[in-house]
Amino acid sequence: MEILHITRPAPLAGLDxxxxxxxxxxxxxxxVSRCPVxxxxxxxxxxxxxxxxAVQDVWIKxxxxxxxxxxxxxxxxxxxxxxxAQEEDVRSRTYVTASAGNHGLSVAAGxxxxxxxxxxxxxxxxxxxxxxxxxxxxxxxxxxGETYEDSLRAAEKAAEDNDWQLLSDGSWEGYTxxxxxxxxxxxxxxxxxxxxxxxxxxxxxLQAGVGGxxxxxxxxxRDAWGDGPRIIVVEPDAAAALHGSVKAGKAVESTGPVSEMxxxxxxxxxxxxxxxxxxxxxxxxxxxxxxxQAGAGLAMVAGLASSPSGAAGIAALIAMDTDQRDDLGxxxxxxxxxxxxxxxx
Numbered sequence: 163m164e165i166l167h168i169t170r171p172a173p174l175a176g177l178d179x180x181x182x183x184x185x186x187x188x189x190x191x192x193x194v195s196r197c198p199v200x201x202x203x204x205x206x207x208x209x210x211x212x213x214x215x216a217v218q219d220v221w222i223k224x225x226x227x228x229x230x231x232x233x234x235x236x237x238x239x240x241x242x243x244x245x246x247a248q249e250e251d252v253r254s255r256t257y258v259t260a261s262a263g264n265h266g267l268s269v270a271a272g273x274x275x276x277x278x279x280x281x282x283x284x285x286x287x288x289x290x291x292x293x294x295x296x297x298x299x300x301x302x303x304x305x306x307g308e309t310y311e312d313s314l315r316a317a318e319k320a321a322e323d324n325d326w327q328l329l330s331d332g333s334w335e336g337y338t339x340x341x342x343x344x345x346x347x348x349x350x351x352x353x354x355x356x357x358x359x360x361x362x363x364x365x366x367x368l369q370a371g372v373g374g375x376x377x378x379x380x381x382x383x384r385d386a387w388g389d390g391p392r393i394i395v396v397e398p399d400a401a402a403a404l405h406g407s408v409k410a411g412k413a414v415e416s417t418g419p420v421s422e423m424x425x426x427x428x429x430x431x432x433x434x435x436x437x438x439x440x441x442x443x444x445x446x447x448x449x450x451x452x453x454x455q456a457g458a459g460l461a462m463v464a465g466l467a468s469s470p471s472g473a474a475g476i477a478a479l480i481a482m483d484t485d486q487r488d489d490l491g492x493x494x495x496x497x498x499x500x501x502x503x504x505x506x507x
Contacts, residue, residue, distance in 0.1 A: 163482060166409055166445060167444065170441060170444065172411075177436070180434060181342055181434060185381040197240075205355055206222045206224050208220045210465075211460060211476060212498075222502050233504035234375055239268035242329060244276070256324070258329070259282055262371070273301075280301040283306050283313040283320070285312055314332070333434040334433055352383065363497045366499045369395075369475050373439060376404075380442035393442060395447065396475050398450075399448040400419050407431050449477050456477060458506075469505070472503045472505065475501055
């Protein structure tokens with residue numbers, strides 16, 4: 163595992179026009195609570211993982227049953243569509259997006275709930291099981307390209323050609339308003355965890371694809387606990403979008419093979435997330451495919467079955483060597499918060 167430590171805020175060029183992320187969790191909670199299937203997800207304590215990691219406590223925010231969609235992503239796109247539905251009738255709208263699976267489920271479910279139409283572009287590498295789940299939620303699924311970035315370009319073109327509403331969970335120059343609102347939805351899970359935690363964490367491990375989840379959680383953590391916790395962002399070494407950009411001092415595209423951590427296999431960061439995490443995170447960790455599998459394996463043994471993507475924070479926690487632990491101040495008294503972001507693939 164490779165870890166990049168930063169002095170906050172890390173300097174980044176070219177993001178002056180990009181907004182910082184929203185920390186307005188109460189606004190998001192007020193709307194989400196009105197959803198018929200909304201329910202607070204549990205915060206689990208795992209002695210097995212704490213023992214393996216040689217720390218005092220490991221708390222895991224378990225998002226596997228969020229709104230019946232199986233991942234934290236239920237809080238994002240569906241929240242945006244619900245906000246739109248408060249303002250106007252969306253039944254004539256078509257929402258289009260690219261997804262590695264879970265974001266698309268949120269778009270599809272949100273569109274179906276309010277009578278809108280959804281089209282989800284996925285790469286050819288996305289498992290067929292995810293395509294079937296998207297179709298079960300009412301989405302029209304289109305496979306395009308070998309990577310998430312290929313499918314995103316196809317979704318952007320479809321939005322332009324057909325006058326559809328692009329609803330991405332990433333952000334870039336000229337496209338920030340909707341992803342900014344979408345990431346606000348993610349703050350709900352961290353707001354819940356802050357109430358559930360018996361004590362403040364000393365370390366928070368947050369997995370990242372384009373970075374929305376990690377950024378939303380980090381914003382609330384800093385608001386609540388200041389400089390107290392060390393915040394570590396975890397990515398596959400095959401998709402070092404945030405790590406590589408912070409290291410370069412500007413947004414750059416990662417290069418690498420397709421990762422088995424498919425929901426984290428994003429080569430370009432969300433610019434909003436990059437700007438927020440450069441301010442709020444302390445370190446950016448890259449884990450290998452084998453380390454991702456080891457994290458998922460330990461989660462399963464602990465009774466928390468997930469995928470390598472969903473358990474990537476746990477994977478980073480247990481993959482560190484002695485020097486890396488020392489650099490992060492991990493000791494037998496450390497209290498760790500991780501997010502189990504999805505169920506098993």
